[in-house]
Amino acid sequence: MGAQLIAYYDKVSREFGIKGRMKLALLTSVTSITAPEEDDSPANIQKFEQAMAQIKKTGVT
Amino acid sequence: MKISTKLSLFYVAVILVFCVLGVALTTVLHSVSSGYDALLNSPVRQIDEARVIQVDFKKQVQEWKDILLRGQNPVDLANYTKQFHDMEANVSDGAMTLDTHVRDAEAKQLLEQFLAADDELNQKYQTAYEAYVAGNADFKTADKIVRGQDRAPTDLFDKVVLRLNTVVEESVKTQTKASSDGLKLALGIAGGLLLLVGVAGVFVIWDIVNRLARLKAVSDRLAVADISGLSIDISGQDEIAMFARSMKGVLAAIEELVQASSEETMVKS
Numbered sequence: 001m002g003a004q005l006i007a008y009y010d011k012v013s014r015e016f017g018i019k020g021r022m023k024l025a026l027l028t029s030v031t032s033i034t035a036p037e038e039d040d041s042p043a044n045i046q047k048f049e050q051a052m053a054q055i056k057k058t059g060v061t
Numbered sequence: 062m063k064i065s066t067k068l069s070l071f072y073v074a075v076i077l078v079f080c081v082l083g084v085a086l087t088t089v090l091h092s093v094s095s096g097y098d099a100l101l102n103s104p105v106r107q108i109d110e111a112r113v114i115q116v117d118f119k120k121q122v123q124e125w126k127d128i129l130l131r132g133q134n135p136v137d138l139a140n141y142t143k144q145f146h147d148m149e150a151n152v153s154d155g156a157m158t159l160d161t162h163v164r165d166a167e168a169k170q171l172l173e174q175f176l177a178a179d180d181e182l183n184q185k186y187q188t189a190y191e192a193y194v195a196g197n198a199d200f201k202t203a204d205k206i207v208r209g210q211d212r213a214p215t216d217l218f219d220k221v222v223l224r225l226n227t228v229v230e231e232s233v234k235t236q237t238k239a240s241s242d243g244l245k246l247a248l249g250i251a252g253g254l255l256l257l258v259g260v261a262g263v264f265v266i267w268d269i270v271n272r273l274a275r276l277k278a279v280s281d282r283l284a285v286a287d288i289s290g291l292s293i294d295i296s297g298q299d300e301i302a303m304f305a306r307s308m309k310g311v312l313a314a315i316e317e318l319v320q321a322s323s324e325e326t327m328v329k330s
Contacts, residue, residue, distance in 0.1 A: 022318050025316065026314035029310045
């Protein structure tokens with residue numbers, strides 16, 4: 001279960017809105033719908049962490 | 062593996078195949094050349110030596126006839142006798158030298174028989190010559206001693222030449238077969254490698270085209286916004302797989318946008 005991945009979506013949604021969600025999906029290839037089906041594996045966590053870092057660094061515009 | 066790496070490897074493999082073919086053909090050529098050099102340096106040269114001896118032996122017999130026919134003149138007798146002994150020495154020395162060069166057992170045996178027969182004939186010639194001189198150019202007595210005696214050595218030496226010819230023909234046949242076998246082997250190896258590279262090339266091209274076609278199908282659906290149930294399942298590490306991963310991200314972003322829009326619509330309603 002991707003509880004941690006869902007948490008990333010909640011966080012990006014709060015901080016950056018729809019554009020943030022879109023960019024997170026773009027960078028991870030995992031949507032908020034499919035996130036619960038994914039595992040909270042180290043590889044997935046690392047992918048989401050890197051995506052979040054990039055979004056924070058470059059913004060969503 | 063990246064497509065560029067695959068194409069580079071394919072190119073290198075083709076170059077390698079042609080290098081292998083070149084090396085193999087050069088080896089075959091070198092082998093054929095060495096074989097014919099060896100053939101020219103021994104059996105063919107031995108035939109040449111044998112033919113010279115054959116001619117010298119015929120000349121020796123001719124000189125003997127000249128002695129008998131014209132030996133009543135002391136000057137002619139001395140002249141023909143010298144020429145006879147010269148030819149006799151040429152035949153004996155030539156046959157002994159040839160005997161040291163010949164490696165074929167049958168030819169060697171025939172040559173040794175000839176040397177023995179020639180030696181015996183020379184002794185008879187000497188006896189006949191002495192009878193001829195003692196009898197004041199009595200050619201009938203002298204001729205009686207050696208009449209028909211040169212036939213056996215002549216036949217033996219003809220057999221030596223025939224045997225050496227056979228040796229050369231067999232060597233040529235062996236060389237021809239060896240070069241033909243070498244050529245077949247070289248072409249077989251190169252053909253096999255080329256076939257292998259060709260099959261691998263066809264497989265690589267088929268794989269690239271097949272995955273590009275699947276990617277195009279995804280792209281066509283994205284172009285008409287038909288993302289329902291759309292998935293991109295293209296694995297690998299090459300440029301196509303990297304492009305597929307990018308498209309997967311784009312598809313996820315579109316899906317996320319659709320989801321966000323529907324959530325917003327639900328909140329508003």
